[in-house]
Amino acid sequence: MNTILIIEDDSALREELKTLLTNSGYNVEAITEFVDVAEQMKNKAADLILLDITLPNENGEAILQQYRKNSETPVIMLTSRTGDMDEVLSISYGADDYITKPYNPTILLLRISAILKRTSKTVKAISYRDVKVSVAKGSLTREDKEQILTKNEMLIFQHLLDHVGEIVSRDDLMTVLWDNDEFLNDNALSVNISRLRTKLEDLGLEDAIETRKKQGYILK
Amino acid sequence: MRLRDYLRDHVLIFTVYAAALLIIEIFLKAFRTDRQAMGVVAVIFILMAFIVHAYDFRRKKRFYDILFTALKDLDKKYLIPELLEEAQFLDGKILTDALRDCGKSMTENVTDEKRKMRNFREYIELWVHEIKIPVSALSFMCHNNKEIDPKMKTQLKRVDEYIDNVLYYARSENAEKDYIIKETPLNRAFASVAGKNREELQMINATINASDLDVNVMTDGKWLEFIIGQLMDNSIKYRIEEKALEISVSAKKEDDKIKFIYEDNGSGISKEDLPRIFEKSFTGSNGRGTAKSTGMGLYIVKNLCDRLGHKIQAESEKDKFTRFTITFIDNDYYCR
Numbered sequence: 001m002n003t004i005l006i007i008e009d010d011s012a013l014r015e016e017l018k019t020l021l022t023n024s025g026y027n028v029e030a031i032t033e034f035v036d037v038a039e040q041m042k043n044k045a046a047d048l049i050l051l052d053i054t055l056p057n058e059n060g061e062a063i064l065q066q067y068r069k070n071s072e073t074p075v076i077m078l079t080s081r082t083g084d085m086d087e088v089l090s091i092s093y094g095a096d097d098y099i100t101k102p103y104n105p106t107i108l109l110l111r112i113s114a115i116l117k118r119t120s121k122t123v124k125a126i127s128y129r130d131v132k133v134s135v136a137k138g139s140l141t142r143e144d145k146e147q148i149l150t151k152n153e154m155l156i157f158q159h160l161l162d163h164v165g166e167i168v169s170r171d172d173l174m175t176v177l178w179d180n181d182e183f184l185n186d187n188a189l190s191v192n193i194s195r196l197r198t199k200l201e202d203l204g205l206e207d208a209i210e211t212r213k214k215q216g217y218i219l220k
Numbered sequence: 221m222r223l224r225d226y227l228r229d230h231v232l233i234f235t236v237y238a239a240a241l242l243i244i245e246i247f248l249k250a251f252r253t254d255r256q257a258m259g260v261v262a263v264i265f266i267l268m269a270f271i272v273h274a275y276d277f278r279r280k281k282r283f284y285d286i287l288f289t290a291l292k293d294l295d296k297k298y299l300i301p302e303l304l305e306e307a308q309f310l311d312g313k314i315l316t317d318a319l320r321d322c323g324k325s326m327t328e329n330v331t332d333e334k335r336k337m338r339n340f341r342e343y344i345e346l347w348v349h350e351i352k353i354p355v356s357a358l359s360f361m362c363h364n365n366k367e368i369d370p371k372m373k374t375q376l377k378r379v380d381e382y383i384d385n386v387l388y389y390a391r392s393e394n395a396e397k398d399y400i401i402k403e404t405p406l407n408r409a410f411a412s413v414a415g416k417n418r419e420e421l422q423m424i425n426a427t428i429n430a431s432d433l434d435v436n437v438m439t440d441g442k443w444l445e446f447i448i449g450q451l452m453d454n455s456i457k458y459r460i461e462e463k464a465l466e467i468s469v470s471a472k473k474e475d476d477k478i479k480f481i482y483e484d485n486g487s488g489i490s491k492e493d494l495p496r497i498f499e500k501s502f503t504g505s506n507g508r509g510t511a512k513s514t515g516m517g518l519y520i521v522k523n524l525c526d527r528l529g530h531k532i533q534a535e536s537e538k539d540k541f542t543r544f545t546i547t548f549i550d551n552d553y554y555c556r
Contacts, residue, residue, distance in 0.1 A: 010353045016360035023364065054349070080352035085400055087441075100442075102356035102380055104415065105363035174422065178415045181407050183428035185421075 002116055003027040005046035007063075008078065009034060009055050017050070024109055034058070038066040046073060048116055051095075053079040053086060061089050068094040074115045078103070106175040113162060128161055128219070131203060140203060147199040152182050152192045160209065160219035169216035193217065221284040226277050241265050279308045298323060341390045348387045355380055374419060381453065388446050389516065392523035399440035401528065406471055406480060407433035409441055413448045420456060426465035435471050437478050437548040443524050448482070450517045451544055455484040457513075460539065478550045483543040489536040497534060498522035 004026045008014045014030055021028045031040050034056045041049060041063070053060035064075060077090040080101040087098045097111050126133040132141040138154050140147045149157060159176045160168055170189060177184050184192065193209065200208045210218045227234075241262060248258045283305070290303045301319040355376065362373045391399075410433055414421070421428070437444075452467065459465040465484065472479045489497060493504035501515040525532040531547040 010357070013353055013357040013360070016357050016364060019364045020360050080349040080356070088400060088402075101352040102359045102376075105360055107415065171419075174418060175415065178418050179411060181411050181430060181433070183414055183430060185425060185427060 001025065001027045002047040003029060003045070004112065005041065005044050005049045006030040007034075007037060007041070007050065007055070007060075008052040010052075020105055020109070021112075026112075037063045041067050041073075042071060047119075048112060049073055049075045051075050051077055053077055053090070061086070061093055064090065064095060065093045074119050076111060076115065104175070106172050107179060110176065110179060126158075126161070128164070129205070131205070133157070133161070140199070142203045142205075145203055147203055149196070149199065150192075151180075152177060152184065152188075153196045153199070155180055155182065156192060156196055157219075160217060164219050167212055167216045167218050172216070221277075221281045223277070226280070230273070237265075237269050276309070280312070283307050283309070283312045298326060344386060344390045348383055351383055352380075355383070370419070374423075377416065377420070381449070384446060384449070385516065385520070388443070388524065389520050392520050392527065399443055399528065401438050401440055403436040404439050404441040404444060406435050406437050406478075409444045410448060410469055413445050413452055416449065417452055417456065421465075424456070424459065424465055426456075426459075426467065429466070429468040431468075431470045433469060433471050435473070435478055437471075437480070438550065439528055439530065439548060443528060447521050447524055447546070450521050451482050454517065455486055455542075458542075459484070459486045473550070476550055478548045480546045480548065481543065482546070483541055485541055488538045488540055488542050489534070490538050494534060494536055498532075 004021050006014055006017050006021075006028060007030070008017060014032075018028045018030060029044055029046060031037060031044075033040075037055065037058060051060050051064060055063070060077060060079075064077070067075070074096040075094070076097045076099060077086075077095045078099055078101065079086055079090075090098050096115050099108060099111065126135065128140075130142060134141070135154060135158065138149050138151065140149060140157075155177055156173055159173060170186075173189060174184070177189070197209055208220060210220055212218060244261065244265070245258055248261065286303070286305060287300070290300055291297060294300065294303070301316065301323045304316050304319070307313045307316050358376055359373070362368050362370075362376065407430070410430060414428060414430075455465060455467055463485065465486065468481075468483045470481050472481065490505055493502075496502045497504065497518050498521070499515075500519045502519075503513045503515040522532060525546065529549060531545075533545045533547075534542065535545075536542040
């Protein structure tokens with residue numbers, strides 16, 4: 001389980017962030033004393049850090065600069081400012097991503113998982129049961145059968161696979177699709193899911209995706 | 221200054237001169253002076269008066285000509301006192317001094333107001349950043365607590381939009397450059413805006429067609445997102461209830477320009493309103509019907525586009541479509 005360190009001085013926001021990340025299956029730690037933040041960051045040994053730019057004593061950008069001198073842990077900057085200057089500065093100081101408040105929770109989670117995937121040292125081949133998943137080719141292979149997925153179907157399948165065994169809401173799927181320039185409407189999502197189901201059935205996987213009324217879908 | 225006006229202004233003096241000359245001549249006649257001598261006295265008198273007034277007229281004309289030419293040609297008329305020469309006559313000196321005093325006091329006043337404006341603007345920006353923290357916390361609460369009515373999210377999104385409106389208005393009105401022009405992927409900017417409006421768009425069953433957006437434009441990403449956000453906001457507000465909203469976006473490269481075309485199939489803008497939509501507080505026949513229209517959105521959009529050096533144009537046909545075209549410059553000058 002990945003550990004995420006939250007550095008945010010507003011307590012209400014910090015608590016909600018904790019809940020959000022804990023619910024999404026992360027181990028969460030937070031800093032509550034904002035002195036020597038860079039030092040504390042080093043001692044916490046997290047897999048990813050969420051760092052607010054406007055902190056009481058020090059500026060988040062300065063902390064990042066100091067921290068980056070001897071650490072490679074990915075950092076996502078959080079800010080309520082909407083100037084591009086901050087973004088440019090943060091990235092040049094070595095931030096891995098930059099998100100402005102009020103952030104969309106689903107997008108925040110997507111960014112976190114994308115960065116963790118990118119930086120995790122053990123690159124495991126993506127597979128589902130005995131199906132080989134090739135994102136680059138957009139295909140699923142089981143034994144000698146192969147199914148080609150469209151971009152939309154692959155995005156949906158990947159997201160379900162990332163949360164295998166959990167309920168994924170239609171809303172989350174929509175967020176993922178729209179974040180990838182695929183502006184589907186409700187009907188189109190249903191059509192894509194039923195096509196994906198048919199393709200999985202053709203590979204011999206019956207009922208791989210289960211529908212939960214009013215909640216979403218589960219990949220079993 | 222015209223000669224006629226000068227003469228008219230000095231009519232009293234000339235009358236006095238004439239009276240004086242008349243009295244002198246009567247006296248001379250009474251003392252039986254020679255007729256020729258009387259004539260010489262008259263000529264000398266008139267000549268003197270002429271010389272004095274010719275000189276006076278010339279120096280005044282010189283002074284006022286400079287004043288009026290400057291007044292006509294000067295773009296910032298309040299700079300007049302800086303341009304005036306030192307006047308060679310009393311009235312002119314008094315006027316110059318008065319103008320300089322006025323100018324100085326006005327400059328002080330304007331500087332003071334500017335400072336107040338800046339303070340206010342800084343306060344607004346600070347406030348916007350602070351208010352975003354509880355808004356963020358609320359949006360997480362909505363997400364974490366599944367029992368919360370999704371309608372609350374929509375309202376929260378509106379709150380956030382209005383906050384952004386304030387921020388960009390404060391910025392667009394000010395000459396300070398708090399933006400950075402850099403290469404920005406058009407598809408990311410559009411996807412981000414579409415994502416923010418996704419729930420509402422889905423609720424009204426809207427369709428989005430995006431094509432060829434895979435280009436980079438030279439702009440400030442955040443400002444561009446705000447601009448597209450305003451356009452999308454209008455599309456949602458002024459849609460035709462009976463037909464599903466359709467938004468089509470595309471990009472086109474033309475010589476050293478990139479055109480971003482944003483079109484919807486909404487209620488459109490009437491011919492009479494079209495030239496005025498970018499004016500401040502203009503609400504038009506569409507806006508007057510609904511309480512939602514403030515007449516600020518497109519005004520801020522135009523302002524931001526001007527600042528960023530983009531051209532924005534609108535075309536529309538009533539009840540058919542509205543199309544906005546934003547033109548970005550794409551040349552070596554920027555890319556270097």
